[in-house]
Amino acid sequence: MHIKNFWPLLAGIGLVATSLAVVGDDDRRSGPDVAPVSLPLYQQECGSCHFAYQPGLLPARSWAQVMAGLSDHFGDNAELAQADHQAIQDYLLYNAADRVRDRRAVKIARSLQAEAAPLRITEVPYVVHKHREIPASLIKDNAKVGSLSNCTACHTRADSGSFSEREINIPGHGQWDD
Numbered sequence: 001m002h003i004k005n006f007w008p009l010l011a012g013i014g015l016v017a018t019s020l021a022v023v024g025d026d027d028r029r030s031g032p033d034v035a036p037v038s039l040p041l042y043q044q045e046c047g048s049c050h051f052a053y054q055p056g057l058l059p060a061r062s063w064a065q066v067m068a069g070l071s072d073h074f075g076d077n078a079e080l081a082q083a084d085h086q087a088i089q090d091y092l093l094y095n096a097a098d099r100v101r102d103r104r105a106v107k108i109a110r111s112l113q114a115e116a117a118p119l120r121i122t123e124v125p126y127v128v129h130k131h132r133e134i135p136a137s138l139i140k141d142n143a144k145v146g147s148l149s150n151c152t153a154c155h156t157r158a159d160s161g162s163f164s165e166r167e168i169n170i171p172g173h174g175q176w177d178d
């Protein structure tokens with residue numbers, strides 16, 4: 001390449017990169033709150049007893065602890081074959097809240113102290129804060145919900161990684177207006 005053509009070319013690459021970055025930003029705003037589950041093995045193994053919580057709902061250090069304690073997982077044995085364990089752990093850690101840029105994942109990660117590694121999404125400060133106004137009569141004392149861990153009972157599009165307030169339907173109560 002002739003040297004006098006070099007700088008305009010670089011500037012051109014810069015422009016393309018900038019416009020791509022802008023498109024990416026828009027995508028994040030209109031896209032899901034967290035990326036939907038993309039590993040069928042995870043869906044199958046970690047979605048059999050409860051909703052397959054997306055990796056973006058907890059930081060990597062939390063997922064590492066969850067995976068380290070599967071033999072006594074909230075009172076259940078959720079142990080996996082070694083190869084499956086490794087694949088799921090890699091998937092969770094790689095896509096964890098503190099490793100991705102999806103808007104809700106970023107907020108979850110930011111709400112936690114640097115060392116905090118809650119085992120529960122429902123103990124993450126951001127998640128606690130978001131649900132603070134919902135009375136127990138609609139969660140714990142609601143037979144169709146049972147606990148805040150049961151995301152899909154109220155968030156109709158949780159499976160696709162969307163937790164928008166417009167897509168909430170609390171059993172026996174309906175939409176949430178605040």
Ligand code: HEC
Pocket residue numbers: 045046047048049050053066070073074076077078088119120121122123147148149150
């Ligand atoms: C044998 C059933 C079972 C399997 C399989 C299972 N879990 Fe769980 N999990 C539970 C139970 C029970 C709870 C506690 C639920 C509650 O308190 O309402 C739980 C809770 C959780 C929570 C906390 C939810 C909250 O309250 O915020 C996470 C995170 C979680 N599981 C991740 C996983 C992962 C990752 C896997 C796959 C490696 C997995 N689970 C597989 C039974 C299971």
Ligand code: HEC
Pocket residue numbers: 033057104121122127130131133134138139145147148149150151152153154155163164165168170176178
């Ligand atoms: C009892 C029904 C119910 C359950 C169960 C529930 N949520 Fe929610 N969630 C709500 C309501 C209602 C709001 C809106 C609260 C408000 O704005 O005052 C909300 C808000 C949110 C928001 C913020 C959305 C926004 O637009 O600001 C997120 C993220 C979220 N929930 C995630 C979860 C996750 C993850 C779980 C499961 C671990 C869960 N929720 C379980 C009812 C529920």
